[in-house]
Amino acid sequence: MRKPTRRTCKVCKEKFTATFDNVWWCCPEHGAIYALELRAKQKVKETAKRIKEQKEAEKEGRKRRSERRNELKPIRHWVQMTHRAFNDWRREMLLAAGHGCISCGTKSAFAWHAGHYRTTSAAPQLRFNPDNVWLQCSACNVHKSGNIEAYRAALVELIGEERVLALESNNETHRYTREELDGIRAKARAELRALKQQEAA
Numbered sequence: 001m002r003k004p005t006r007r008t009c010k011v012c013k014e015k016f017t018a019t020f021d022n023v024w025w026c027c028p029e030h031g032a033i034y035a036l037e038l039r040a041k042q043k044v045k046e047t048a049k050r051i052k053e054q055k056e057a058e059k060e061g062r063k064r065r066s067e068r069r070n071e072l073k074p075i076r077h078w079v080q081m082t083h084r085a086f087n088d089w090r091r092e093m094l095l096a097a098g099h100g101c102i103s104c105g106t107k108s109a110f111a112w113h114a115g116h117y118r119t120t121s122a123a124p125q126l127r128f129n130p131d132n133v134w135l136q137c138s139a140c141n142v143h144k145s146g147n148i149e150a151y152r153a154a155l156v157e158l159i160g161e162e163r164v165l166a167l168e169s170n171n172e173t174h175r176y177t178r179e180e181l182d183g184i185r186a187k188a189r190a191e192l193r194a195l196k197q198q199e200a201a
Contacts, residue, residue, distance in 0.1 A: 010034045078178055079127075082185040086128050087114035089188040092195050094135040102134040102154045103147035109137035117151055118167060125174035128184050131159055132167055 007018045009026040011033050016026035025031040091114045100107035102115065115136030118126050126132040134155070140147040156164050 010037075075176065075178065075181075078181045078185075079176060082176075082181040082188070083120070083127060085185045085188040085192070087133070089192040089195070090114045090130060090133045091135060092192055096195055096199065099135045101137040101140055102158070103136055103140035103144070103150040105154075106137050109139070111138040112136070113138055113141040115141045115146060115151070117146075117148075117155055117164075119146070123167075123170065125172055126167060126170060129167070131163055134158075 004017045004019050006015055007024060008014070009016055009030055010024045011030035012026065014026055025034045091112055095112065101109060113136045114133050116126070117132050117134070120127045123132070134151070136146070152164065
């Protein structure tokens with residue numbers, strides 16, 4: 001038979017002599033109270049676990065619904081999203097490099113645009129080609145329809161006649177895939193973040 005040990009009652013905190021290993025109460029009444037307390041704690045744990053599982057299930061459900069919605073969106077949506085990200089990066093990069101409007105040369109403008117030498121409707125395959133996208137003031141890009149003659153002259157100076165001719169003769173059709181657009185967009189956003197971090201430093 002084991003030697004009785006002195007313990008503190010879990011309910012009244014009084015010292016008592018325990019005759020068994022699993023006894024943590026000084027009397028049967030306190031044993032019942034302790035059992036109820038343990039059960040209440042267990043219920044709280046079970047409720048917390050259930051709430052956590054429910055939240056995780058809801059989060060997973062939202063993620064699945066979001067993925068399904070994204071799959072249903074047409075490729076045009078992803079082209080537009082990527083177009084915005086690419087233009088934001090190209091505009092910031094050219095401004096950081098000290099470029100002005102490629103057409104008129106101004107370095108102060110009410111609004112800066114990422115102006116395409118060959119438009120996205122005429123040459124969608126060049127939409128994300130940096131050689132085809134340069135900084136333009138809103139006056140040249142909008143009011144002068146790109147001011148294309150001045151644009152071409154400045155573009156030849158910047159990248160050379162050969163690369164300009166390559167842009168002008170590029171009439172290949174290209175159908176962007178969702179994966180390709182995701183890659184272009186991620187790269188543009190990463191480079192834009194890096195640019196902003198450099199400016200902030």
